[in-house]
Amino acid sequence: MxxxxxxxxxxxxxxxxxxxxREILSNxxxxxxxxxxxxxxxxxEVASREHVKRITVIIEKALEEADVSVxxxxxxxxxxxxxxxGALLVGINAAKAFAFAHGIPIVGVHHIAGHIYANQxxxxxxxxLIALVVSGGHTELxxxxxxxxxxxxxxxxxxxxxxxxxKIARVLGLGYPGGPVIDKLAKEGQPSYDMPNIRTEDPxxxxxxxxxxxxxxxxxxxxxxxxxxxxVDMAASFQKAAIEHLIEKSRRAVxxxxxxMFLVAGGVAANSLLRERVAQTFTDISYAIxxxxxxTDNAAxxxxxxYYQYTHARQSDSMSLNGYSRLEL
Amino acid sequence: MKRSPVRLxxxxxxxxxxxxxxxxxxxxxxxxxxxxxxxSVTLMPAVEQLFKDHDRNVEDLDGIVVGIGxxxxxxxxxxxxxxxxLAWSKNIPLYTxxxxxxxxxxxxGKALPWVDARRGYAFLGLYEVNDHVVQLDEDRYAHLDSYxxxxxxxxxxxxxxxxxxxxLERGGLLFPxxxxxxxxxxxxxxxxxxxxxxxx
Ligand SMILES: [Zn+2]
Numbered sequence: 001m002x003x004x005x006x007x008x009x010x011x012x013x014x015x016x017x018x019x020x021x022r023e024i025l026s027n028x029x030x031x032x033x034x035x036x037x038x039x040x041x042x043x044x045e046v047a048s049r050e051h052v053k054r055i056t057v058i059i060e061k062a063l064e065e066a067d068v069s070v071x072x073x074x075x076x077x078x079x080x081x082x083x084x085x086g087a088l089l090v091g092i093n094a095a096k097a098f099a100f101a102h103g104i105p106i107v108g109v110h111h112i113a114g115h116i117y118a119n120q121x122x123x124x125x126x127x128x129l130i131a132l133v134v135s136g137g138h139t140e141l142x143x144x145x146x147x148x149x150x151x152x153x154x155x156x157x158x159x160x161x162x163x164x165x166x167k168i169a170r171v172l173g174l175g176y177p178g179g180p181v182i183d184k185l186a187k188e189g190q191p192s193y194d195m196p197n198i199r200t201e202d203p204x205x206x207x208x209x210x211x212x213x214x215x216x217x218x219x220x221x222x223x224x225x226x227x228x229x230x231x232v233d234m235a236a237s238f239q240k241a242a243i244e245h246l247i248e249k250s251r252r253a254v255x256x257x258x259x260x261m262f263l264v265a266g267g268v269a270a271n272s273l274l275r276e277r278v279a280q281t282f283t284d285i286s287y288a289i290x291x292x293x294x295x296t297d298n299a300a301x302x303x304x305x306x307y308y309q310y311t312h313a314r315q316s317d318s319m320s321l322n323g324y325s326r327l328e329l
Numbered sequence: 330m331k332r333s334p335v336r337l338x339x340x341x342x343x344x345x346x347x348x349x350x351x352x353x354x355x356x357x358x359x360x361x362x363x364x365x366x367x368x369s370v371t372l373m374p375a376v377e378q379l380f381k382d383h384d385r386n387v388e389d390l391d392g393i394v395v396g397i398g399x400x401x402x403x404x405x406x407x408x409x410x411x412x413x414x415l416a417w418s419k420n421i422p423l424y425t426x427x428x429x430x431x432x433x434x435x436x437x438g439k440a441l442p443w444v445d446a447r448r449g450y451a452f453l454g455l456y457e458v459n460d461h462v463v464q465l466d467e468d469r470y471a472h473l474d475s476y477x478x479x480x481x482x483x484x485x486x487x488x489x490x491x492x493x494x495x496x497l498e499r500g501g502l503l504f505p506x507x508x509x510x511x512x513x514x515x516x517x518x519x520x521x522x523x524x525x526x527x528x529x
Contacts, residue, residue, distance in 0.1 A: 045522070052406045052410050052513060055413070070418075086406070093406075093411045093414075094411070098418055101414070102418065322370045
């Protein structure tokens with residue numbers, strides 16, 4: 001079964017062709033990151049304008065690179081949400097038009113399901129499993145009993161971890177996006193600044209606003225006292241606290257359930273400390289983290305998720321398929 | 330006998346959903362209905378229904394005409410995304426037309442079509458409609474009341490109007506697209522972020 005997937009939920013315009021939910025025949029990703037860098041963050045209207053400008057070129061390229069003809073495509077998949085609504089609607093309407101033009105069924109796919117299924121590209125998922133989804137918009141722990149059975153165990157009560165990284169990077173004058181640059185600097189520094197213990201009432205919940213405020217106040221205080229902030233040490237201190245919070249909650253979720261596998265998904269899965277700590281922490285069960293190219297938003301992961309959605313959950317949607325900025329998994 | 334070309338008209342830049350199917354100079358059917366910020370949900374089903382009602386299918390299409398804006402940014406992108414994907418997928422010609430010209434074409438005489446752009450501003454244009462549509466002034470983003478004061482003679486301000494594709498075509502207001510991949514809406518305004526950035 002060959003799936004053509006389209007993803008436009010944030011600042012990447014992407015199309016992919018994948019076979020049977022594992023073999024990626026093409027994965028074309030156009031990142032707008034350089035453009036949004038100038039504005040210090042993703043600007044929804046700018047992102048939407050870029051998507052509509054490029055959408056057909058990207059789809060065409062994905063078909064060409066996969067070397068498949070339209071007749072070979074069995075299913076069109078598109079990210080339905082969550083995400084930036086104006087951005088989502090470009091991909092959704094292009095996908096509907098493509099499906100209609102060629103008489104192919106279409107399915108709307110949850111973006112987070114895509115991030116989770118990015119792991120299936122390289123590792124066979126084994127159930128039950130626990131997935132940690134970490135990105136600019138998400139910090140969630142999800143339990144899966146089988147293919148396409150999602151149970152959200154907990155999520156962030158305030159900021160997503162990626163948001164906290166972006167904010168701290170801005171305060172430190174490191175630009176946007178914050179994740180990669182803080183990760184890089186943290187390796188050169190020592191976690192010498194005191195960080196708070198993050199507490200949440202709910203056992204699988206996350207909170208990043210307290211840590212974020214603590215770091216920002218600390219930076220301001222040091223500057224007021226005329227002391228220079230050791231950027232690399234601050235980055236290392238913040239990163240250690242941020243990542244340990246993820247590890248602690250993830251380990252608890254694995255221990256309290258019967259999970260035999262642990263997955264990391266989403267843009268923050270590219271973080272080197274998180275990758276290292278996961279390897280150290282989950283020695284007793286199997287774990288998976290996607291390759292870097294499948295950590296950030298891409299249509300290949302949507303194509304893989306779509307295959308499992310089609311074979312294990314709902315088969316297709318109608319032409320009234322819509323996008324949603326917020327959407328339950 | 331060579332049949333007349335079948336064309337599909339789409340416009341989602343204004344509060345009205347606008348879809349019509351033409352065969353030659355005949356309008357086979359159309360849907361012109363006020364939406365509720367839901368063009369994304371209603372556009373493709375409307376297209377599907379229109380083909381079904383008139384016993385045509387996408388293979389019969391010889392051309393697509395799309396309202397390119399100005400108007401709602403999110404709205405216009407829905408129509409443009411659909412139109413360019415259909416045109417590219419089926420390798421058929423695409424034409425763009427001003428969404429304001431479309432609105433004006435449903436009226437007679439001098440018309441000021443406008444779409445609200447908040448704080449007294451609007452996307453507006455000035456057209457004369459008789460047996461064809463004449464564009465009297467460029468579509469623009471302007472202060473509505475100030476613009477009105479400058480217009481001479483009799484005119485009507487309009488915020489809706491079932492379009493007449495043939496009057497627009499006779500007026501030379503349908504523009505063929507050379508490279509479908511490069512079609513983007515006519516926004517007439519930079520994004521707020523870009524304006525703030527260049528103001529710095
Ligand atoms: Zn994502």
